[in-house]
Amino acid sequence: MTPAADIPxxxxxxxxxxxxxxxxxRALIDASTxxxxxxxxxxxxxxxxxxxxxxxxxxFKLHSPDWFSDVSFLTWGRLRPVHMNIMVYGWASMxxxxxxxxxxxxxxxxxxxxxxxxxxxxxxxxxxxxIGITGILMGYSTGYQWLxxxxxxxxxxxxxxxxxxxxxxxxFRFRRGEQIYITQWYLxxxxxxxxxxxxxxxxxxxxxxxxxxxxxxxGWWYSNNLMFLWFGAIALGTAYYMIPKVIGRPVYSYHLAxxxxxxxxxxxxxxxxxxxxxxxxxxxxxxxxxxxxxxxMIPVATVGLNHHMTMQGYFPVMRYSPTLRxxxxxAMSYTVFSIVGLLISLRSTARYFHFSxxxxxxxxxxxxxxxxxxxxxxxxxxxxxxxxxxxxYATLIKLHxxxxxxxxxxxSLMLLxxxxxxxxxxxxxxxxxxxxxxxxxxxxxxRTLAALLLTASHFIFAYHFGLMLFGLGRTxxxxxxxxxxxxxxxxxxx
Amino acid sequence: MKGLVPLFIxxxxxxxxxxxxxxxxxxLQIGALNPQMDEEGTDIYPMPQSGMVDRGRRIYAANGxxxxxxxxxxxxxxxxxxxxxxxxxxxxxxxxxxxxxxxxGKERMGPDLANVGKRGGAEGEKSPAPSGSPAQSPxxxxxxxxxxxxxAGAASSQPASSPQPAGAAASPSPAAAASPNPSGEPAxxxxxxxxxxxxAPRSMNPDTRDSNMPAYQFLYQTRRIxxxxxxxxxxLTGADAPPVGWEVVPTYDAKCLVAYLMSRDQSHPxxxxxxxxxxxxxxxxxxxxxAAAASPxxxxxxx
Numbered sequence: 001m002t003p004a005a006d007i008p009x010x011x012x013x014x015x016x017x018x019x020x021x022x023x024x025x026r027a028l029i030d031a032s033t034x035x036x037x038x039x040x041x042x043x044x045x046x047x048x049x050x051x052x053x054x055x056x057x058x059x060f061k062l063h064s065p066d067w068f069s070d071v072s073f074l075t076w077g078r079l080r081p082v083h084m085n086i087m088v089y090g091w092a093s094m095x096x097x098x099x100x101x102x103x104x105x106x107x108x109x110x111x112x113x114x115x116x117x118x119x120x121x122x123x124x125x126x127x128x129x130x131i132g133i134t135g136i137l138m139g140y141s142t143g144y145q146w147l148x149x150x151x152x153x154x155x156x157x158x159x160x161x162x163x164x165x166x167x168x169x170x171x172f173r174f175r176r177g178e179q180i181y182i183t184q185w186y187l188x189x190x191x192x193x194x195x196x197x198x199x200x201x202x203x204x205x206x207x208x209x210x211x212x213x214x215x216x217x218x219g220w221w222y223s224n225n226l227m228f229l230w231f232g233a234i235a236l237g238t239a240y241y242m243i244p245k246v247i248g249r250p251v252y253s254y255h256l257a258x259x260x261x262x263x264x265x266x267x268x269x270x271x272x273x274x275x276x277x278x279x280x281x282x283x284x285x286x287x288x289x290x291x292x293x294x295x296x297m298i299p300v301a302t303v304g305l306n307h308h309m310t311m312q313g314y315f316p317v318m319r320y321s322p323t324l325r326x327x328x329x330x331a332m333s334y335t336v337f338s339i340v341g342l343l344i345s346l347r348s349t350a351r352y353f354h355f356s357x358x359x360x361x362x363x364x365x366x367x368x369x370x371x372x373x374x375x376x377x378x379x380x381x382x383x384x385x386x387x388x389x390x391x392x393y394a395t396l397i398k399l400h401x402x403x404x405x406x407x408x409x410x411x412s413l414m415l416l417x418x419x420x421x422x423x424x425x426x427x428x429x430x431x432x433x434x435x436x437x438x439x440x441x442x443x444x445x446x447r448t449l450a451a452l453l454l455t456a457s458h459f460i461f462a463y464h465f466g467l468m469l470f471g472l473g474r475t476x477x478x479x480x481x482x483x484x485x486x487x488x489x490x491x492x493x494x
Numbered sequence: 495m496k497g498l499v500p501l502f503i504x505x506x507x508x509x510x511x512x513x514x515x516x517x518x519x520x521x522l523q524i525g526a527l528n529p530q531m532d533e534e535g536t537d538i539y540p541m542p543q544s545g546m547v548d549r550g551r552r553i554y555a556a557n558g559x560x561x562x563x564x565x566x567x568x569x570x571x572x573x574x575x576x577x578x579x580x581x582x583x584x585x586x587x588x589x590x591x592x593x594x595x596x597x598x599g600k601e602r603m604g605p606d607l608a609n610v611g612k613r614g615g616a617e618g619e620k621s622p623a624p625s626g627s628p629a630q631s632p633x634x635x636x637x638x639x640x641x642x643x644x645x646a647g648a649a650s651s652q653p654a655s656s657p658q659p660a661g662a663a664a665s666p667s668p669a670a671a672a673s674p675n676p677s678g679e680p681a682x683x684x685x686x687x688x689x690x691x692x693x694a695p696r697s698m699n700p701d702t703r704d705s706n707m708p709a710y711q712f713l714y715q716t717r718r719i720x721x722x723x724x725x726x727x728x729x730l731t732g733a734d735a736p737p738v739g740w741e742v743v744p745t746y747d748a749k750c751l752v753a754y755l756m757s758r759d760q761s762h763p764x765x766x767x768x769x770x771x772x773x774x775x776x777x778x779x780x781x782x783x784x785a786a787a788a789s790p791x792x793x794x795x796x797x
Binding site for chain 1: 497498501502504505506508509511512513515516517520521523524525526527552553554555556557558559560561562564566568569572573574577578584585586587588589590591592593594595596597598599600601602603604605695696702704705706707708709710711712713
């Protein structure tokens with residue numbers, strides 16, 4: 001297939017048909033989002049770097065446990081939740097909100113009103129995360145997964161979020177145009193689901209605490225839905241915007257998108273309890289979640305098909321566009337993530353994966369291969385439009401992509417294979433328990449190697465992002481392509 | 495899609511459906527359980543826990559023990575948990591009614607702890623010390639184990655699984671801690687064992703060199719011996735031992751954590767759970783030190 005020579009030059013893709021007024025309007029909207037979105041992105045980048053360094057440390061300590069064992073706040077059991085919470089609330093949530101804000105402004109075709117509200121919200125969010133991780137390091141972790149922040153930090157996060165959401169309501173109030181685009185469904189969903197989820201979990205665990213094992217059920221319900229209804233919804237919404245935008249072609253089917261969206265909301269929100277398989281719960285809860293996990297194959301198939309058909313014939317554009325390359329990688333990872341999720345959930349296979357490292361592989365596939373890669377893609381698209389410069393080095397973007405892709409690929413493989421080895425030996429009572437740990441150790445060392453790759457990729461990206469932030473990008477009207485666009489006129493197969 | 499209202503109703507509806515289905519309805523079903531008791535109102539299980547246990551649970555949560563240790567025994571048809579002697583019956587919701595935060599766990603980089611208190615102290619107390627045990631109770635304030643030669647022949651003939659005196663597991667008493675046995679171990683899962691294991695996880699016997707559990711040395715205090723050695727000082731050997739004239743003692747937090755571990759016991763039968771009806775019927779099935787010494791082949795895997 002011949003590379004599509006003229007396609008990348010169409011950025012922004014619809015500009016061929018867009019009038020000058022429309023271009024001007026877009027520039028105005030972009031300018032109005034500049035300060036808050038960059039604020040969210042810059043904070044996210046800082047958290048990403050801290051979280052990455054911690055990840056390497058945590059990964060290393062797991063197979064070399066005698067490091068710093070006399071320092072309370074450097075113990076593995078505190079650094080691990082700090083790493084997770086920094087990635088979840090520091091990096092992923094802030095990057096997601098940054099992208100969502102920009103997308104919403106564009107799609108509502110309205111300039112951002114009261115950007116100061118958002119900036120304040122971002123500050124409070126940062127403070128909340130910082131207080132939360134300090135709490136964990138000091139030994140005040142609550143002991144619930146992804147809700148380890150002490151309740152007072154959670155309160156700050158909710159207040160910060162109230163500032164941010166009030167802006168989103170304003171945005172919809174002033175939107176122009178009747179149609180609500182697919183991306184907006186997902187983003188509106190994410191913006192409303194998150195506070196409901198967070199408040200419901202906080203209320204049931206700390207305000208009116210539920211009894212005994214119900215705490216674990218609420219915990220898994222929350223962390224699972226945070227993955228799907230908050231991160232997953234933002235990522236899918238972003239993909240629905242970026243893919244058609246970059247290749248300059250409408251989404252293949254609106255109808256499929258509708259089915260995909262509602263089945264996604266309905267089924268994925270019912271998963272989660274399968275992580276408690278055979279635990280002290282009524283069996284129907286676990287079975288319901290396993291059934292829901294199987295049913296999530298419907299949104300996976302419809303969304304995947306829709307993206308694939310939209311991309312059909314345009315895959316060569318991935319050679320040039322950094323945004324598209326990252327976004328398509330993320331969209332494909334959504335399918336992989338869901339299939340792995342199904343694989344480790346079915347009762348027959350769960351016994352080989354339950355209580356093993358495979359669950360870590362699963363959350364990394366979701367949060368990194370799926371969500372984070374799409375966020376990287378959107379940042380490659382959005383940041384140049386905010387700072388008025390283009391990315392400086394195509395080489396750095398390529399390095400970033402390949403280090404991330406190989407890093408997360410290696411990590412998932414290592415953890416899945418290690419998890420299987422570990423789970424299978426756990427399941428064999430004739431083997432001493434320590435064998436199951438031993439069988440996972442080589443894979444954990446491999447995972448540390450993957451962590452090094454990811455660390456390199458994040459520092460490369462942060463450097464590049466820093467150049468853009470300080471106005472050191474290229475001044476050019478042409479976006480940065482990963483490969484030089486070949487001679488005009490080479491016939492594109494579209 | 496047109497119109498904000500149907501979209502909003504849909505978003506709210508799907509969320510509420512999941513919230514009610516997965517948290518509210520289960521909460522109606524298992525969210526208000528009472529402890530069980532027999533007809534006379536005695537034999538209550540589970541019982542509320544003491545203050546030290548409660549504080550220990552918070553220390554367990556704060557230091558992330560939950561990321562590697564589960565506290566749930568799955569049924570025998572689905573897992574090897576019962577074969578591994580982690581419990582005699584599966585766990586039920588009623589086992590956890592007083593647990594807050596509940597620590598069911600999500601991964602097993604270490605063994606399950608649902609019954610760790612039962613496996614250690616309780617059994618150690620019950621099982622009589624086998625006759626001819628080489629371990630004698632020394633005087634309080636006994637010397638470190640390494641410095642104290644013991645009946646050498648007897649001890650070296652049963653190196654790894656030397657049985658401990660009765661009651662050794664019951665408390666961190668000098669008798670338990672300072673057992674003058676060169677094979678050096680407090681009874682498995684006794685309080686003294688837990689303290690030593692938390693301080694130096696790779697120093698235990700049978701061999702734990704391969705363990706990748708973090709050491710929790712920050713829960714212990716190294717201090718100069720003032721007069722006699724403290725009763726609760728850890729008996730450490732080799733590289734972990736403090737310099738001469740110093741001792742390692744547990745902080746209050748460490749004692750609470752161990753009290754919490756010792757409280758983990760689901761051996762009491764539950765009416766609604768099959769299989770745990772006769773916990774006392776086969777004491778030999780549980781990994782009591784005495785039983786282990788009698789038949790080393792059946793000794794449970796070293797955790």
